[in-house]
Amino acid sequence: MKRAPTLVDVATRAGVSYATVDRVVNGRGSVAEKSRASVLQAVADLGYIRNVAAANLAQRRIYRFCFIIPEGTNAFFDRVCDIVRAMHPSAGTDPVQLVIERVAAFDPAALAACLTALAERPFDGVALVGLSDAGVDDAIGALRDKGVAVLTMISDMPTPARDAYVGIDNVTAGRTAGALIVLSHGGRAGRVLPIVGALSARDHADRLSGLRETLAPTDLTFAPLIEGLDRHEVVEARLRAALAADRSITAIYSAGAGNAGLIRVVAEMSEAGRRPIVMIHELTPRSRAALEDGLIDVIIDQRPEDEVAGTLTLLRCLADRRPLPQLPQIVPAIYLRENLPAAVDPALLKGSAA
Amino acid sequence: MKRAPTLVDVATRAGVSYATVDRVVNGRGSVAEKSRASVLQAVADLGYIRNVAAANLAQRRIYRFCFIIPEGTNAFFDRVCDIVRAMHPSAGTDPVQLVIERVAAFDPAALAACLTALAERPFDGVALVGLSDAGVDDAIGALRDKGVAVLTMISDMPTPARDAYVGIDNVTAGRTAGALIVLSHGGRAGRVLPIVGALSARDHADRLSGLRETLAPTDLTFAPLIEGLDRHEVVEARLRAALAADRSITAIYSAGAGNAGLIRVVAEMSEAGRRPIVMIHELTPRSRAALEDGLIDVIIDQRPEDEVAGTLTLLRCLADRRPLPQLPQIVPAIYLRENLPAAVDPALLKGSAA
């Protein structure tokens, strides 16, 4: 168990001075091509890896990261904010400073403006919920050109735009929902009503296509899709209309938000004696209550705790210019009445980065 | 944004020298009670927290942790080993050395002996799969008296014995299985055959009680419990006998290991035309294949990646004598045919401690 190689070892091996090694690895000053090559060779030979702790100590480095979270009447994103806030103390051992910015949901212009403004501030990394938009792409590009790491969470964007994506596979999530719906029908026929916020939201669209894929070979049919804009009044009104128009619906799958409206409608049906199977996404105080009260049957939760923790891990790697580890895949949790975890006071939550 | 307080600041505030502060916080030499008090007061006033990176740098510290993993014909524990091994590089930024010891499964004497032997080696922490046994308790106590952190994973032990537990709530896992069985029966009657490795294994017993609890208020009845000792031949033989004796079984729930035997039996039934609903635990190459082949219906996986990562996080905290963070609860993943994640080459896996 020999000591890990240091920059001094690299210098010796390369036959140059420490100063030259430093110029190479930290890219400053001018170095002859020959020297640069021999230093890099020595680094490779020795398997040198920078001691990040020592480096951070010397520079009194603070990691500054920004989370851009959609703003709106969306309990899920409030939860994400709570989790990010709870991560502060979790830094514990290392100096991370987290800032949350909230921008209007589904508003590419606002998001792009936010990103542009961020470029003026000294951030090492930015995490945002992906949105497909050329302006956003450009703003991200500008940030990354400045050396700021940018990654998407929850909903992805085209690969080249961001450094990484942390989140669930939404097609698979939709398939999961489909499989559970199939399971709950036990081979009998049925009719499924899908609800999304907007088909332009990639995560919603992905879930829907996963659902379709899974139900295609079965006896289950689809009622016309509802777009609820993630707003509970809209969801409520359109759902009510759809149910009135079609009495044969046996299952409802809501891939987006605005489920308060859905729950109101289902509560009425439930009192009236019969309600369809209901599956929705994201654990929130309201969805939890509905599950406990028997108004809905399944909650598929994307585990934002894991997503935020993974995001932080990757942001740190990117900031250190280290290779990105392959994080364990984030698998959505399936909550039924019987396996709801005890409610956790978010103020007490302290996540783990790693 | 002012600089975090250092020991020099503490010394100044307490009106003593750095040397005295050092004596207090690192508990060496002798210090007058008055000095100790004023130092501690200063620490509290300033909210001093030791800079672990600097401390580790100065001591050239290496964290040495040992994972004790049950040995046997158990693919799940092989997977755990792979994950632990894959964590090595994940250390990445910090100097962690991991050692794996394997001991015979379900053998308290062997486990206790292993723990005792470990006390002679310079470990900072040990993780083991809990086993209820007085000898094991004593061995753990001896280790902890030496200052070694000890925590249980996967299966717990009585609280006072270990420093922490990382793993799923097995009662809830059993309830989950029960709920899915109920769902899949869609209100029809049925008969459930439970299989465990041994009732003396706490995780198995917990799962069974969760299952019983959930099925109690339903129309579903229980066939007599099978104890399969986690060995596939035993499981196969006893299952065959049970199925021959009782043709009315509509679901099988296996809470333990040895599922290769179960799969063989189910494969035959499947070919013969009809098989019951089958739910088992843990994602392994074999169980994955069985799910893909339509021989079983659900795999409940306890996500050992998360368990190992969480274990490492806590071991580090314990080694640093830092307060333990509240890790996000580990929720078992429910895998159906439709949401099986892509198989990951374990050699490529690099986990996140965070």
Place this chain on the structure above:
DNA sequence: CCGAAAATGAAAGACGTCTATCAGATATGA
């Protein structure tokens, strides 16, 4: 071959903590 530019080496001080040593101060008991 000379002058300017480019490349290199040597060194020192910082970051916050650990560890060690040694001299001096205060307290304790006889």
Place this chain on the structure above:
DNA sequence: TCATATCTGATAGACGTCTTTCATTTTCGG
């Protein structure tokens, strides 16, 4: 009051990296 013990302060060198300065060497164009 003296001889011990018990405390305390001052200081210095590590750990591995960053950052800067200054002097020296090499290279190259003209």
